[in-house]
Amino acid sequence: MALVMFTNPEYRDKTVYAVAGSHTQTILKLALENKIPINFSCQDGECGTCVVKVTSLDKNRERMGGPLTDKEKTVLKQLGKLTAEDLEKMLVDDLPSEWRLACQMIVRDEDIRVEY
Numbered sequence: 001m002a003l004v005m006f007t008n009p010e011y012r013d014k015t016v017y018a019v020a021g022s023h024t025q026t027i028l029k030l031a032l033e034n035k036i037p038i039n040f041s042c043q044d045g046e047c048g049t050c051v052v053k054v055t056s057l058d059k060n061r062e063r064m065g066g067p068l069t070d071k072e073k074t075v076l077k078q079l080g081k082l083t084a085e086d087l088e089k090m091l092v093d094d095l096p097s098e099w100r101l102a103c104q105m106i107v108r109d110e111d112i113r114v115e116y
Helices: 027-033 070-078 084-093
Strands: 002-008 011-018 051-056 099-101 112-115
Touching: 002 027, 070 084, 070 099
Parallel strands: 002 112
Antiparallel strands: 002 011, 051 099, 051 112
């Protein structure tokens, strides 16, 4: 099981367990199940309302994360969260972006902090 800590300056931090590797449990779905008030609209990766910052809770380990979807790449570039250089660096270094869309990112077997 993965630990997911949701944090926001306006709300108390909340840590929940996620079923890692379910291939269907997005950050947004996990937040909704646990009554965590992440903003969202389309739930399809097109509007960018659910943009979050994801970092590792384990300081000794690089965050894995899954690859960004094409929708995420497009929307995050439009929002100014990613540049063409960032995308190129992610491909070369095989590291995920810290900026994600909560409706698109699938929770993996890693402990993460989600800032919303």
